[in-house]
Amino acid sequence: MRYGAKDVLTGVSFAARRGEVLALLGPNGAGKTTTIEILEGFRVRSSGEVSVLGADPAGAGEAWRARVGVVLQSWRDHGKWRVRELLGHLGAYYRRYSAEARVRPWPVDDLLDVVGLTASADNRVSRLSGGQRRRLDVAIGIVGRPELLFLDEPTVGFDPEARREFHDLVHRLTDVDDTTVLLTTHDLDEAEKLADRILILSGGRIIADGSADELSRRVAGASEIRWTRDGRRFVHSATNPTPFVRELLLEHGDDVAELEVRRNSLEDTYMRLVHDFEGGRK
Numbered sequence: 506m507r508y509g510a511k512d513v514l515t516g517v518s519f520a521a522r523r524g525e526v527l528a529l530l531g532p533n534g535a536g537k538t539t540t541i542e543i544l545e546g547f548r549v550r551s552s553g554e555v556s557v558l559g560a561d562p563a564g565a566g567e568a569w570r571a572r573v574g575v576v577l578q579s580w581r582d583h584g585k586w587r588v589r590e591l592l593g594h595l596g597a598y599y600r601r602y603s604a605e606a607r608v609r610p611w612p613v614d615d616l617l618d619v620v621g622l623t624a625s626a627d628n629r630v631s632r633l634s635g636g637q638r639r640r641l642d643v644a645i646g647i648v649g650r651p652e653l654l655f656l657d658e659p660t661v662g663f664d665p666e667a668r669r670e671f672h673d674l675v676h677r678l679t680d681v682d683d684t685t686v687l688l689t690t691h692d693l694d695e696a697e698k699l700a701d702r703i704l705i706l707s708g709g710r711i712i713a714d715g716s717a718d719e720l721s722r723r724v725a726g727a728s729e730i731r732w733t734r735d736g737r738r739f740v741h742s743a744t745n746p747t748p749f750v751r752e753l754l755l756e757h758g759d760d761v762a763e764l765e766v767r768r769n770s771l772e773d774t775y776m777r778l779v780h781d782f783e784g785g786r787k
């Protein structure tokens with residue numbers, strides 16, 4: 506993707522499998538939104554090949570769009586509508602794309618229940634709290650029971666409980682409907698909990714692609730082993746913690762307490778990969 510004379514995406518190549526949850530991570534300005542917008546068909550790429558649900562999004566029609574769900578940063582329109590009315594209205598659009606294997610749209614009451622908005626069903630959109638509005642954004646994104654769902658920073662403004670409920674919702678969508686999900690987030694904990702695969706985008710290229718575990722193994726680094734013995738605290742670093750722990754237990758047996766082995770967190774891994782990549786470019 507090129508804006509004017511500036512190349513913003515130069516090395517983005519990946520495939521998503523059906524039912525997979527992919528998280529796209531990367532520093533500000535890395536090109537996440539641009540990538541998602543190309544896949545959604547909202548932006549036309551300068552070159553390269555893209556296939557989404559078997560079609561090129563740049564020229565795909567309404568029937569294709571009905572199979573794709575999009576949750577944008579925030580839905581600011583329709584303030585005077587009541588939640589139930591709005592979902593019923595938008596859902597009606599999908600009726601003609603209903604299929605035996607996938608009845609469209611979601612019945613409004615089921616949808617309200619799934620996103621946790623039943624109690625606010627008769628409220629006006631303008632009266633919703635930030636978190637409730639975000640749930641409505643998600644409901645609007647999935648009202649057509651999409652096969653593929655794009656979520657751009659879905660849980661910004663959620664309290665911890667709403668965040669956990671949202672994670673359950675994404676798991677339900679992938680379990681029940683086999684929905685494929687591509688989300689962007691700056692919350693690494695969320696990426697680790699939700700994503701089967703993580704793509705790290707930096708400077709317009711995908712610099713890492715794998716599960717949180719795979720990425721953490723890719724970054725050579727020591728694990729931290731902590732324990733206490735006779736009331737004293739110990740910390741030791743080891744690239745391969747297993748033999749160290751075996752020796753420790755052989756030597757001190759039951760005297761070893763509060764044993765903890767801490768691998769690289771996704772945050773450590775992410776910082777390392779982005780830092781190494783950006784350092785290498787300079």
Ligand SMILES: Nc1ncnc2c1ncn2[C@@H]1O[C@H](COP(=O)(O)OP(=O)(O)OP(=O)(O)O)[C@@H](O)[C@H]1O
Nearest residue numbers: 508509511513531532533534535536537538539540
């Ligand atoms: N319409 C545009 N015209 C010119 N440059 C653009 C345009 N849209 C985005 N860019 C540039 O493209 C690059 C990638 O932007 P993009 O919004 O895709 O990044 P991002 O990874 O989503 O960032 P953030 O995490 O801040 O949302 C940035 O350098 C940005 O300035």
